[in-house]
Amino acid sequence: EQQPVQTETWKARSLEELIRILHRIFAEDKVSVEEVQELMESYESNPEEWLQYAKFDQYRYTRNLVDNGNGKFNLMILCWGEGHGSSIHDHTDSHCFMKILQGNLKETLFEWPEKKGNGEMTKKSERVLRENRCAYINDSIGLHRVENISHTEPAVSLHLYSPPFDSCNTFDQRTGHKHKVKMTFYSQFGERTVCVSMRQHPP
Amino acid sequence: LPAGLSQWFPALEVLDVSGTGLAELGAELLALPRLHTLLAKNNRLGGPGSLPKGLGQAPLGRSLRVLNLSGNRFAEVPPALLGLRGLQSLSLGGNRLHGIPPDIQELRSLEFLYLGGNFITSIPPELANLPSLSYLVLCDNKIQSIPPQLAQLHSLRSLSLHNNLLTYLPREILNLVHLEELSLRGNPLVVRFVRDLTYNPPSLQELAGRTVKTRNVPYAPSDLPENLVRYLSLASNCPNPKCGGVYFDSCVRQIKFVDFCGKYRLPLMHYLCSPECSSPCSSASQSSTSQSESDSEDEASVAARRMQKVLLG
Numbered sequence: 001e002q003q004p005v006q007t008e009t010w011k012a013r014s015l016e017e018l019i020r021i022l023h024r025i026f027a028e029d030k031v032s033v034e035e036v037q038e039l040m041e042s043y044e045s046n047p048e049e050w051l052q053y054a055k056f057d058q059y060r061y062t063r064n065l066v067d068n069g070n071g072k073f074n075l076m077i078l079c080w081g082e083g084h085g086s087s088i089h090d091h092t093d094s095h096c097f098m099k100i101l102q103g104n105l106k107e108t109l110f111e112w113p114e115k116k117g118n119g120e121m122t123k124k125s126e127r128v129l130r131e132n133r134c135a136y137i138n139d140s141i142g143l144h145r146v147e148n149i150s151h152t153e154p155a156v157s158l159h160l161y162s163p164p165f166d167s168c169n170t171f172d173q174r175t176g177h178k179h180k181v182k183m184t185f186y187s188q189f190g191e192r193t194v195c196v197s198m199r200q201h202p203p
Numbered sequence: 204l205p206a207g208l209s210q211w212f213p214a215l216e217v218l219d220v221s222g223t224g225l226a227e228l229g230a231e232l233l234a235l236p237r238l239h240t241l242l243a244k245n246n247r248l249g250g251p252g253s254l255p256k257g258l259g260q261a262p263l264g265r266s267l268r269v270l271n272l273s274g275n276r277f278a279e280v281p282p283a284l285l286g287l288r289g290l291q292s293l294s295l296g297g298n299r300l301h302g303i304p305p306d307i308q309e310l311r312s313l314e315f316l317y318l319g320g321n322f323i324t325s326i327p328p329e330l331a332n333l334p335s336l337s338y339l340v341l342c343d344n345k346i347q348s349i350p351p352q353l354a355q356l357h358s359l360r361s362l363s364l365h366n367n368l369l370t371y372l373p374r375e376i377l378n379l380v381h382l383e384e385l386s387l388r389g390n391p392l393v394v395r396f397v398r399d400l401t402y403n404p405p406s407l408q409e410l411a412g413r414t415v416k417t418r419n420v421p422y423a424p425s426d427l428p429e430n431l432v433r434y435l436s437l438a439s440n441c442p443n444p445k446c447g448g449v450y451f452d453s454c455v456r457q458i459k460f461v462d463f464c465g466k467y468r469l470p471l472m473h474y475l476c477s478p479e480c481s482s483p484c485s486s487a488s489q490s491s492t493s494q495s496e497s498d499s500e501d502e503a504s505v506a507a508r509r510m511q512k513v514l515l516g
Contacts, residue, residue, distance in 0.1 A: 058338055059383065059384055082294075082296055083296070083320075083342050083343075083363055085365070085386070149343075150297075151274070151297035151319045151320035151343070152244050152245055152273040152274035
């Protein structure tokens, strides 16, 4: 396959290198969405490099902080057991990159509900993201639900959010009503975060 | 599997034969006394003889804690595994199950039961007799209703019901005090207030039974034929606390909103002894039609607030 002439094409050969390059990119004033998406996709998932962050919970998916990007971004690993899924949520005016490290995740896009919305939310599209693919979303694109629809395989994904945020809105698909929730980490830098209220968990 | 398995590896604790195309797990497994985890997903298991006979009585039957048979071809829960009294985790996700046998209650130690991605149409009330069940996955099936007895699963922390054919839930679901996760998306849940009064007037037997129960008419097993003694023991209490009545077979089915502060509306099924009774589970935004509704609102609103937290995360 012919490589087109480009100004800058990153290739992350390891998770450590990916994080290093991300720090460099986000140190600049302007960051290109395409550049970050290509970089994330270029990293070929190697479980040995991220297994320490991949802590699963029996009951629901988990968010495990990997790097806090000097305050410019949050990089985290999400672990989805069989059948685990998120609610429909927004991204609090931030950029969201989601790369599949293992298994598959189904992403369903929704339109923002009408202000006085009282009907079923409108599905825009859905797709299944395969291993190593990287998806991107922000609030102007819409809302989404992410699910591991497999009944036999767990899934692991790598997420980058910039700027970092710790709360968002979840939406009821049948009515469009929204509800603000605080987001918490199941583990940080490979260490299980204890003393977190189970009631306040992410969407 | 090789016949000498238990002789070569007598200390084996974890065996993963997933994705190997196996059509049966044979007797060579039975003599593994330390095996606690058996993973056999994505194989060709499902026909008769997929699991070895005498599984419950063998050393393996006492040691096994985790069994994963997801992604196979089981059309029914294999009876051989119902003897696994020590089993804590069972997955039969992504098979071809059309139902759940009542004898599932034999798995006394079960904490984790994954049955997502099958063709299950109904849930036997016996499922509620699993005292340690904390995680129950029934998503991606064809389930039309949930038996109210499921509310007896006091240890239940997570219940996955998404992508089924549910139009309502039994109001008893509010009694699951430890429930932290409940997924309901992809069900044709009734959104608008529906009053569906289908009332068959009670039979003479029913009326007599109600009188015996509500007037506390004393009786001993020697006073009545055995079938009537059993009948009297099946009386259900009318949820209207002001009524204090009981019913047997004749009841009014009402689908009522439980309005969780206007954010999330769950249709809950109420069973009432007559159309005049109303359930204590009334919505705060609906106008109360009787004093009884507001009197018992405290208990109902505590349960409703708890469920609200579960649903809204």
